[in-house]
Amino acid sequence: MTVTPGGCRDLRPYMNDPKVMEAFGKLISGKSGYKPVIERRVEPVICPNCKLNLTGDEKFCPECGTKIEKKQEENPC
Numbered sequence: 001m002t003v004t005p006g007g008c009r010d011l012r013p014y015m016n017d018p019k020v021m022e023a024f025g026k027l028i029s030g031k032s033g034y035k036p037v038i039e040r041r042v043e044p045v046i047c048p049n050c051k052l053n054l055t056g057d058e059k060f061c062p063e064c065g066t067k068i069e070k071k072q073e074e075n076p077c
């Protein structure tokens with residue numbers, strides 16, 4: 001695992017590994033057993049109008065045509 005200070009760290013590949021997450025929690029908190037909360041990039045997207053579950057790729061809801069605003073920020077790296 002390469003950690004570059006000030007750089008972008010893509011932790012997505014590690015997020016499903018409990019051991020890595022524990023180590024990461026220790027790293028950022030100085031405590032053992034700390035569970036870091038990392039914002040997941042892939043979050044459920046729901047139409048604000050009709051509550052239809054979307055994949056996140058839609059620009060408009062296929063059900064009601066509401067424009068889907070994406071909150072996700074693009075990775076600048």
Ligand SMILES: [Zn+2]
Nearest residue numbers: 047050061064
């Ligand atoms: Zn909709």
